[in-house]
Amino acid sequence: MTSALITLHNISKSFRHANIATLALQDISLSIYAGEFVAITGPSGCGKSTLLNILGLMDTADQGDYMLADINTSKLSTNQRTAIRNQHLGFVFQSFNLIDAMTVFDNVALPLRHRGVKRAELTRRVNACLSEVDMSHRASFYPNQLSGGQQQRIAIARALACSPQLLLVDEPTGNLDSKNGDAVMQLLQQLNQQGTTIVMVTHDFRYSRLATRQIQLLDGNIVAEQQQNKDVA
Numbered sequence: 001m002t003s004a005l006i007t008l009h010n011i012s013k014s015f016r017h018a019n020i021a022t023l024a025l026q027d028i029s030l031s032i033y034a035g036e037f038v039a040i041t042g043p044s045g046c047g048k049s050t051l052l053n054i055l056g057l058m059d060t061a062d063q064g065d066y067m068l069a070d071i072n073t074s075k076l077s078t079n080q081r082t083a084i085r086n087q088h089l090g091f092v093f094q095s096f097n098l099i100d101a102m103t104v105f106d107n108v109a110l111p112l113r114h115r116g117v118k119r120a121e122l123t124r125r126v127n128a129c130l131s132e133v134d135m136s137h138r139a140s141f142y143p144n145q146l147s148g149g150q151q152q153r154i155a156i157a158r159a160l161a162c163s164p165q166l167l168l169v170d171e172p173t174g175n176l177d178s179k180n181g182d183a184v185m186q187l188l189q190q191l192n193q194q195g196t197t198i199v200m201v202t203h204d205f206r207y208s209r210l211a212t213r214q215i216q217l218l219d220g221n222i223v224a225e226q227q228q229n230k231d232v233a
């Protein structure tokens, strides 16, 4: 394998609430390589969201280093973190987070407009992303005219619009029935096979086992890792 896209070195994070400290992540060290589809699994409260928030530069660790490609993110200002997030990362959330007042086309176009992409290139890119998720025929619809599964496909298209190096996906099937959940997972697998690197948080074993690597958390620690049917820890 080539050099890691992500390297976490001894990452720890705690939260203080009502004077009680919770250690959400304890000394997490981990490398993720371009082309991988990594599922982070474990029971509620084990630190999955905290880890995904740190990977997505939405939160910072108390200790340790996080290298994204060759950038040491621990040393960045808030503005630099925002710029790197917009440039390198795509996000997909359980609740889709589409804007109801905008058409499907405009939802997918949003990150490109923020970047100042010119109209012809923007149209080309939005159409390519909609085609990738098989939703070209719904470009002029509004989110509330679509099923949950279709809305998640649009959210995935929006996340892909700026060609991120890494797609961070948080419980993508959490609001979907099993038929729509299966279809969204199939799409994520297909995107990974075409080269998109994905880190997905899920508590659903049926879906985590479809990733190329599973990382299991318990009480803020990595307790097991499994790669393509092979135990490595």
Ligand code: ADP
Pocket (backbone or CB within 6 Å): 015, 016, 017, 022, 023, 024, 042, 043, 044, 045, 046, 047, 048, 049, 050, 051
């Ligand atoms: P998971 O995503 O696996 O359910 P989380 O990463 O959300 O777990 O939470 C890990 C631990 O950190 C839990 O004990 C949770 O209560 C605590 N925690 C997470 N976020 C906060 C916060 N903002 N304030 C206080 N405690 C938090």
